Amino acid sequence: MNALTRTGTPWWKQSSVYQIYPRSFADSNGDGIGDLPGITSRLDHLQTLGVDVVWLSPIYSSPNDDNGYDISDYLNIMAEFGTLADFDTMLAAMHARGIKLMMDLVVNHSSDEHHWFTEARKSRDNPYHDYYIWREPQADGSPPTNWEAAFTGSVWEWNEPTGEYYMHMFSKKQPDLNWENPALRQEVYALMRFWLDRGVDGFRMDVINMISKPWNADGSLPQAPVVREGFLQPGFALSCNGPKLGEFLREMREQVLNHYDTITVGEAPLATIRQGVELTHAQEGALNMLFQFEHMDLDCISGHPNGKWALKRLHLPDLKASMMRWQDALAEHGWNSLYLCNHDQPRPVSRFGDDGVYRVPSAKMLATFLHGFQGTPYVYQGEELGMTNVQFPSIEDYQDIEIRNMYRVAVHERGQDPQQVMQSIWAKGRDNARTPMQWSDSPNAGFTTGTPWLALNPRYPEINAAQAVADADSVYHHYRQLIALRKQEPLLVHGRTEMLLPEHPHVVAYMRTAESDSARLLVLCNFSVEPQTVVWDGALKFETAELLLGNYPTDNAELAQRLQSPTLRPFEALLVKLRPH
Structure with missing residues (x-):
């Protein structure tokens, strides 16, 4: 159950949320990788900013194929980030400052190194086999469907020991979990209780509307219509919002969430207005709010085979219409999340503003635009400084699996112009948001005393937290005032x-x-x-x-x-x- 404020309003409606990408936030031990003690050391920055909740991207044990979104142990901390004791110290320090913690819940898929999957792939009669999604090859031995994964390639990977394909909507090292299996669902609910009992205040749920797949009556999945012969077809549109999504999430609410005072937000690619109302309805829904992507897709060419990488200029009336569709639909019965940036999106000042002469006023303008709407606003680390996109000269400078796979397919398989491909990466690549946090103009921007895992944005001498906090007219203080106004x-x-x-x-x-x-x-x-x-x-x-x-x-x-x-x-x-x- 959600506690109400003195005004009778759930606390998360009056809150502002700050997202931390732990790998890039603050490094305490000089290994070039952000960690939990580093986060603890920088909490005063967030307290002064005035945020009420931290959304922490995954910190669980992981082989890091997709920077922590491939989890091998949901009940432990990645060694690079620290220990459970470090986590407890960080959480206590947040709570002491009046800041709640929202963890990332990644349960559409696990790592292929999770013990569930290492067992599941051994044999068809293994008790864990049904924790994942398996299908027989077609008569010619080809994969069951022609779906393309989010990170390119087929969504199906062959498993020799069982003679089957397993599904992975993302990397082949991220096999999709089978939510049709009640035993799997109980495992998920148990791990949620583990963290809630430890003091966590809620969850951001990664691609949660993909947990129910749109099976045909015979248990097969539909083939995507072939738009271009010889090319796999994007599987996202055919894998979201399956018929049991509401059932699964209501069960989660009844068995877990109703027993705690939580904040919940579900990442929901391709969510419709109707689904947004159903899932966030105050009485009948299962979640507090959704991350929908309609407004994030307006600066790419709809239906283009290159997806988000097919760039076009934003038409502002489209953005206004998109924002208003969700404002109107959720005003009475649901709730909006408000965001322009996260760990998967480029920097808004470079995307929608001007990261040159007008960087400061345009960053403030975008903040005002967003925070003025109805909903819970989200600030991604560095957004409050007006951090910008980066243009690394070579594909070798990038670490993100999505960027690297896209470049390989576009340039080496499809023969596209490398420079044009880099232009798309500079505009839309996920590493734009993942360059290390810029704390000062000291070496490595005060992020680390070692070599950063990802190169710094070279603009850190002019754009950094120390400068912003000292300047009363900075982007930082504009965000601080906006966050305070929500409380007033x-x-x-x-x-x-x-x-x-x-x-x-x-x-x-x-x-x-x-x-x-x-x-x-x-x-x-x-x-x-x-x-x-x-x-x-x-x-x-x-x-x-x-x-x-x-x-x-x-x-x-x-x-x-x-x-x-x-x-x-x-x-x-x-x-x-x-x-x-």
Whole structure:
């Protein structure tokens, strides 16, 4: 059960979440890899920022084929990160600062080095065999379906001892778990209780809407329609949102989550509005909120065989329409998660703003745009500093399995221009978000005294936490003020959202209102490097206006008059409270 605040609102609705990618956050022992003691040493940074929850990417034992998302032991800590004692120390230090901890729950798949799978692959009658998904080859010996895995190649891998293929929607070292097996589900619930009993406050659930597969009546999986002869077809669309997803998650809620005061968010690729409402419904749903990807797919060419790597310029009305579809649908019965960045997404200031001359104002603008909506906002490490994408010159400089596999297939198998492929990697590669945290302008940005596991962004001498904390006008302090405003302004939590200029190509303008409050909140954001003059579609009145937060100096005394037909400076953002006379 979720505890309520004094206002009768679940605490996670009023919270702000900070994601830590532990490998890249802070290294305490000089081996070049971030660790748990490193996180503990930097918690004051988060306390001053004001965040309420830390989402910690996987720290469990792992061979690191996919940087910890391939788990070989769910009940232990990866040696590179520390020990269970280090974990307990870190958790106690978070709780002492009023910060809750949300762990990453990765249970669509395990590592192929997990003892479940090492046993499962030995024989068909092994007790663990049914913990995973196996299918017979086709008559010609080929894989059961023509699905392509997320990291390229077939989703099927041959297992000689049993004469079968096993499914892996990601790397071949990440075999998918069989949620149809009740024994497997009980193992998952047991490991969840292990961490909750240790004091963890909730879970972010990795690709959770893939745990139910869309089996045919005969137990087979559908073939994907062949779009290009000779090419595997993306399996994501055919592996999400299976018919038993709600059943499995409700069982999880009944057996585990209802017995603890938790925050839960499910990563849900290709989730629909209807599924979002069903899964996050306050009474009937199983989760508090979802990470959906609709707005993250707007700057790639829909349906292109290169997927997210097929770049196109963002059309701002599309972003507004996407945000509003989810705002409207979940306003009454569900809840939104708000994010522009995470460990899988590039840096927003490089993606949607300007990481050059206007880096600081555009980073602040994007923060204002996001935090003004209804939902729980997420800040990814370094986002509060305005960290940028990186352009490493060679594919050898990158560590991410997705990047390396994409480059190999695109260049060496499909003959694409290497420079064009690198342009896509510079724009969308996951290592953009995984370069080490930039703490100072000292060697290795204060991240490590050793050699970093992934090269640093060379801009760290100018973009770092020490500089940002010392500068009252920095991106960091803008985030700090936004996070504080959520605790001061109930409209930011409870207000309904109304988009004011849905078709404007460069300006986002929306209002937050509530029937119980005569005041309104206006959010104005210029997504352009050029000044933009706003002409309101309807008769909006701005007699009494108070600037709560802006990213340029603004004369509050003249604000109401300025809002009648405002000209927004490049990447300007205004968060304004409007009151009637």
